[in-house]
Amino acid sequence: MKAYDASVSGTAQESTVREGTASSRAVTALFVGTARLKAVPSRTVLSRRPIQIVVLLFAVFACLGASDENAHFSTLGHKLMCVCSCNQVLLECNHVGCSYSDRMRGELAAALDRADSDDLVLQSFVQKYGPTVLLAPTATGFNRVAWVIPYLALALGLTTVVLIVRAWRTRPLVMPAGGVAPASPAEFERFRDQARRETEL
Amino acid sequence: MPQIGSFALLLALALSAYSFLAGVLALARPGPGSERLGETARRAGIATFAVVFLAALILVISAFQDDFSIAYIFHHSNRDLPAPYKFATLWSGQEGSLLFWSLLLSAYGLVLRLRHKTDSRLFAHASVIIAAVQIFFLLLLNFAAHPFAIMQGELPPDGNGLNPLLQYPEMVIHPPMLYLGYVGFTVPFAFALGALIMRYPGEKWIHITRRWTMVTWGFLTCGVFLGAHWAYSVLGWGGYWGWDPVENASFMPWLTGTAFLHSVMMQEKRGMLKTWNVWLIFSTFGLSIFGTFLTRSGVVSSVHAFAQSSIGDWFVAFLAIILAVCVFFYVKNRSHLRSEHKLESLVSRESSFLFNNLLFVVACFTVLWGTLFPVLSEWVQGHKITVGPPFFNRVMIPVALLLLLLTAVGPLLAWRRTSLESLKRNFRWPVLGSLATGVVLIAFGMRPWNDMSYFYSLMTIMLSVMVALTVISEFVRGGRVIARHSGQNIFASMVHLAHRNTRRYGGYVVHFGVIVVMIGFAGSAFNKDAEQEMGFGDKMNIGAYTLVCQSYTQEDKPNYGSEWAIIDVFKGGKQIDTLYPEQRFYKASQQTSTMVANRSTMREDLYLVYEGRNLDTGRPIIKAHLNPLVMWIWVGVWIMIAGTVIALIPNAAAVRVTAPARIPAESVATGD
Numbered sequence: 001m002k003a004y005d006a007s008v009s010g011t012a013q014e015s016t017v018r019e020g021t022a023s024s025r026a027v028t029a030l031f032v033g034t035a036r037l038k039a040v041p042s043r044t045v046l047s048r049r050p051i052q053i054v055v056l057l058f059a060v061f062a063c064l065g066a067s068d069e070n071a072h073f074s075t076l077g078h079k080l081m082c083v084c085s086c087n088q089v090l091l092e093c094n095h096v097g098c099s100y101s102d103r104m105r106g107e108l109a110a111a112l113d114r115a116d117s118d119d120l121v122l123q124s125f126v127q128k129y130g131p132t133v134l135l136a137p138t139a140t141g142f143n144r145v146a147w148v149i150p151y152l153a154l155a156l157g158l159t160t161v162v163l164i165v166r167a168w169r170t171r172p173l174v175m176p177a178g179g180v181a182p183a184s185p186a187e188f189e190r191f192r193d194q195a196r197r198e199t200e201l
Numbered sequence: 202m203p204q205i206g207s208f209a210l211l212l213a214l215a216l217s218a219y220s221f222l223a224g225v226l227a228l229a230r231p232g233p234g235s236e237r238l239g240e241t242a243r244r245a246g247i248a249t250f251a252v253v254f255l256a257a258l259i260l261v262i263s264a265f266q267d268d269f270s271i272a273y274i275f276h277h278s279n280r281d282l283p284a285p286y287k288f289a290t291l292w293s294g295q296e297g298s299l300l301f302w303s304l305l306l307s308a309y310g311l312v313l314r315l316r317h318k319t320d321s322r323l324f325a326h327a328s329v330i331i332a333a334v335q336i337f338f339l340l341l342l343n344f345a346a347h348p349f350a351i352m353q354g355e356l357p358p359d360g361n362g363l364n365p366l367l368q369y370p371e372m373v374i375h376p377p378m379l380y381l382g383y384v385g386f387t388v389p390f391a392f393a394l395g396a397l398i399m400r401y402p403g404e405k406w407i408h409i410t411r412r413w414t415m416v417t418w419g420f421l422t423c424g425v426f427l428g429a430h431w432a433y434s435v436l437g438w439g440g441y442w443g444w445d446p447v448e449n450a451s452f453m454p455w456l457t458g459t460a461f462l463h464s465v466m467m468q469e470k471r472g473m474l475k476t477w478n479v480w481l482i483f484s485t486f487g488l489s490i491f492g493t494f495l496t497r498s499g500v501v502s503s504v505h506a507f508a509q510s511s512i513g514d515w516f517v518a519f520l521a522i523i524l525a526v527c528v529f530f531y532v533k534n535r536s537h538l539r540s541e542h543k544l545e546s547l548v549s550r551e552s553s554f555l556f557n558n559l560l561f562v563v564a565c566f567t568v569l570w571g572t573l574f575p576v577l578s579e580w581v582q583g584h585k586i587t588v589g590p591p592f593f594n595r596v597m598i599p600v601a602l603l604l605l606l607l608t609a610v611g612p613l614l615a616w617r618r619t620s621l622e623s624l625k626r627n628f629r630w631p632v633l634g635s636l637a638t639g640v641v642l643i644a645f646g647m648r649p650w651n652d653m654s655y656f657y658s659l660m661t662i663m664l665s666v667m668v669a670l671t672v673i674s675e676f677v678r679g680g681r682v683i684a685r686h687s688g689q690n691i692f693a694s695m696v697h698l699a700h701r702n703t704r705r706y707g708g709y710v711v712h713f714g715v716i717v718v719m720i721g722f723a724g725s726a727f728n729k730d731a732e733q734e735m736g737f738g739d740k741m742n743i744g745a746y747t748l749v750c751q752s753y754t755q756e757d758k759p760n761y762g763s764e765w766a767i768i769d770v771f772k773g774g775k776q777i778d779t780l781y782p783e784q785r786f787y788k789a790s791q792q793t794s795t796m797v798a799n800r801s802t803m804r805e806d807l808y809l810v811y812e813g814r815n816l817d818t819g820r821p822i823i824k825a826h827l828n829p830l831v832m833w834i835w836v837g838v839w840i841m842i843a844g845t846v847i848a849l850i851p852n853a854a855a856v857r858v859t860a861p862a863r864i865p866a867e868s869v870a871t872g873d
Contacts, residue, residue, distance in 0.1 A: 092438035135589035150567040
């Protein structure tokens, strides 16, 4: 049997639970059916000081999960790729015998403990493992093109469609000289068929 | 046996070449003898199927007979491989999958050539084009990727075995489904190009290919989602879609094919978008070939590019020829593609199709752009970069949401123009229902302002509700009209309604399936995972579940050895299940593979992976994922397939309202 890399054991001894923020837990609970709802204000309170309550609630909700370290680890871990050539997200690498992913996870956890900024953490990984360690292009230099082009394509496409629609709408109908001749029975049948086609869908 | 297989492939190439050349001559020089020449071309095309089938059969028999003198069988099979996977050997490697592609193409060609009486000249054009595509694959099989190549030197006692990741039941059906989709788009492509070449009048070619396109799209949909399900069940990383280049390769033709299925209605109903439709189907076929090129060439690195080699140049050349031929005939005959009608209003069914097509094409372009950007980056910057899920999710989700919005809006718009009054009437309930859903979700704790993924999730669910209400309102409105006239109850009336216009209402069912899938995707914003080394009696908590390791053990089987854990699942202090995450070590290939243990419900999946064993303690390391709503994706796909099947059923006879006949005045006067 192929041996599992012993380096795994160092980080896997204790349970590492990565969950979403408090709000995500609450919504998951909605799906899962285990939530105890606490944050819904009563109607009477709402009627007395609606604005203050809304502001307070917004502040409370906005703060929920803001300092969730696991979520921070998860967010950064999902921006990095395992470099063991498995081509998987760092936190999703389940490559048996992978000699990189646990070490990299450890480095990420250490960097977060030092309270390094996100940019600094990601840059340190780039310097150590090369630019392919980042799962998405940075918004610098030529890499910016990767981000701009899809939105540019969408904007150009939308503009083109709107211009085409306008051009079609303003295109004049060609009227035959001498007015419109009465339709023959065959033409009537054709028009009827056209009407049926255009209205059945 | 291998000699017969090799001969069959050479004969198939000769027959395809004859079918192509004789077909071209018969079409180019119409005359008394051309009809008979064309008939011989058609029959050569039919014979191609028989010969390619023989070659494929020989390869499968060779796998079952463990004929390791054939290099392909040695590399992709072994003596202890279970029978279904020996059968799947046919498409498990490069050479076999190309042979399988060729077999499916010849089978599609067979059906097309047998139905030639529908319109012999158009079918003859399509047959010639299919023969040309067949020649390319048979050239590859005979000269670049020969499936019957013989092993040099002493015969090995056993084969290398099949890639462990492919030893999963779905791998017996996923590749055939995907290939049926890829190859199937050759047929509408052949008809579109044929109709353009012969300046075929009217839209009859679209009527002829409508079912082909829908069937092909259905197969591709099945193939893409079976691939996602396979990745979820086998790769063991807890997800189903990783924006891997190979996944993208299958997704791109699906996007343009879906755009074509929508825009083709504009041509059928209003004689519009003819040029667009022709190029959409050209692109869809081109992307199918391009996808194969991506998978085979190794241009981009992929998690599961199982069969890479140097045949990429062949595909580049073939793509260049396809493009040149399409451009040539388009330039030559583009006057034939003039639109018959103009668009009258921005608020109309036509414009919704335009925007829908724009979004599908932009989505396809974005996937293509992201897939190829690492190559572009290497050219420009001298080093590769990675373009992975964060990029695709950020760019594609807004496009998908816009598409979802159009899915809700489009069906409620009338052809030509829609009045403001009609808009208000049709959209009141879907919009109110969608807003109410948003309020309820926020009230229950969803915080879209905390994280972009929660915002997208909320929008997806709200828009999905809007689409669902749109679909339901369409059924109810039509059903009520029929119920009023026929006296049937509303449900019987809705069934009757769907039967009267299966394509339209089948399409709505597909839309319903799409929103169920989208709700499943929305659940991924709330995934959780946990990892722990688990000895006897150790506990791990995830969400509402407590996992207790009851035992772990090993087992030896002829094809593989395995390690697995027995995990009891508790919820609310009560045992609800026992799961068996497993890891296998395949002896022939000396490779390891995970067998995920998944407890799947409509609410969530509890997904356990046996990650390995700590050699110091001997205890297994278990990773648990809690993935909400994943089952919705698979249920949604079934609904999509059901909708496609409904759309394929012929319409029940429509009740025609007869108008009074116009009688010429002179006939009345003479009493005729």
